[in-house]
Amino acid sequence: MKKFLVTCDPGVEDIAKEEIAKKIKKARIENFFDFQGKLIVYCKSPKKLIKLHSIHHIIELKKVVGLKKVSLAEIYNTLKKVSIGELRKKKSFRITSYRYGRHNFTSMQIQDVAGRAIQEKYRKKVDLKNYDVNIRVDVIGDLCLIGLQHTKESLYKRFVKKFNHRAAIKSTLAYAMIRLANIKKGDILLDPMCGSGTIPLEAASLFKNRIKIIAGDINEKCILGSIENARLNKLDKYITFLKIDARKLEKFVKKVNKIVVNPPYGVKSGKKKNLKSLYRKFLCSVEKVLAKDGRLVVITLRANLFRNLINKNKAFKIVHERVVESGGLYPHMFVIEKI
Numbered sequence: 001m002k003k004f005l006v007t008c009d010p011g012v013e014d015i016a017k018e019e020i021a022k023k024i025k026k027a028r029i030e031n032f033f034d035f036q037g038k039l040i041v042y043c044k045s046p047k048k049l050i051k052l053h054s055i056h057h058i059i060e061l062k063k064v065v066g067l068k069k070v071s072l073a074e075i076y077n078t079l080k081k082v083s084i085g086e087l088r089k090k091k092s093f094r095i096t097s098y099r100y101g102r103h104n105f106t107s108m109q110i111q112d113v114a115g116r117a118i119q120e121k122y123r124k125k126v127d128l129k130n131y132d133v134n135i136r137v138d139v140i141g142d143l144c145l146i147g148l149q150h151t152k153e154s155l156y157k158r159f160v161k162k163f164n165h166r167a168a169i170k171s172t173l174a175y176a177m178i179r180l181a182n183i184k185k186g187d188i189l190l191d192p193m194c195g196s197g198t199i200p201l202e203a204a205s206l207f208k209n210r211i212k213i214i215a216g217d218i219n220e221k222c223i224l225g226s227i228e229n230a231r232l233n234k235l236d237k238y239i240t241f242l243k244i245d246a247r248k249l250e251k252f253v254k255k256v257n258k259i260v261v262n263p264p265y266g267v268k269s270g271k272k273k274n275l276k277s278l279y280r281k282f283l284c285s286v287e288k289v290l291a292k293d294g295r296l297v298v299i300t301l302r303a304n305l306f307r308n309l310i311n312k313n314k315a316f317k318i319v320h321e322r323v324v325e326s327g328g329l330y331p332h333m334f335v336i337e338k339i
Ligand SMILES: C[S@@+](CC[C@H](N)C(=O)[O-])C[C@H]1O[C@@H](n2cnc3c(N)ncnc32)[C@H](O)[C@@H]1O
Pocket: 165, 167, 168, 169, 170, 192, 193, 194, 195, 196, 197, 198, 199, 216, 217, 218, 219, 222, 244, 245, 246, 247, 262, 263, 264, 265, 278
């Protein structure tokens, strides 16, 4: 068994654990100390990890060392002793380093000394762009983690997107929301404010034609852009696109079983009054189209506003709420059911 450090969105570690346990039967999963957004996974190879929908990066750990003096010289000596067999048949490498805690050196300096140690030991060339092996040297407090990073880009960038939305969410968060929606075969799933289509793309990649997916937006540019994105990912045949007003869903769709949505937060527009009206009208409209045993999953930064509206609305109850990290912001995910 190899030991991997995998990263995910802070706040959805439980969902990542569930996916790993389901997809890699013999994997052993542990927390990484008390850190959010990181898990330790013991499994045979990174092959199955790379196919997961909930994780960002995969680092195969070669050595975890407790540093005594926590100095650059000690990091250099540690790197000199580590064996990285994978380097032998390769031509080039790079070092990537993250540093958490108080140290009298920077992550650039770690990369520098670690790079020197590896170059002297293996006589390989440093290539920051077209490297064969990416060696991770992270220093967390007095711990030094040395490993091989198997991911070049974060796995959340799995969809090709010609049309981007400035407020798009990561596909890993879309995955978490879809899991919270508890989608069943035959369900009709609606994202009525789809932007660049992240949620419908994620749902289509998971369920294909086992469910019916409807993606809508009030902005025609978003609809056309989402269609283009779906085409590029060969997922367009699984999604129906509609120009829709989320305040009047009943005009556009009949009953749906699940609604998974990322409404505007009003951060850029700053129009709080309009946002309250949008959220209130959207909820009234959801009441009309959501099936009796349906679920609404929402991610929003306007948690207080949204919670107050739900609590005032006699038709709904909050069955789950959590905070996640998304691009340096801390939005809440809500799971709502009909009373
Ligand atoms: C935060 S963005 C969604 C981003 C999307 N999740 C993504 O990953 O690209 C919110 C979207 O809601 C849409 N929107 C705002 N008001 C709407 C309304 N009344 N009906 C439908 N869509 C609306 C906006 O056009 C915008 O595309």
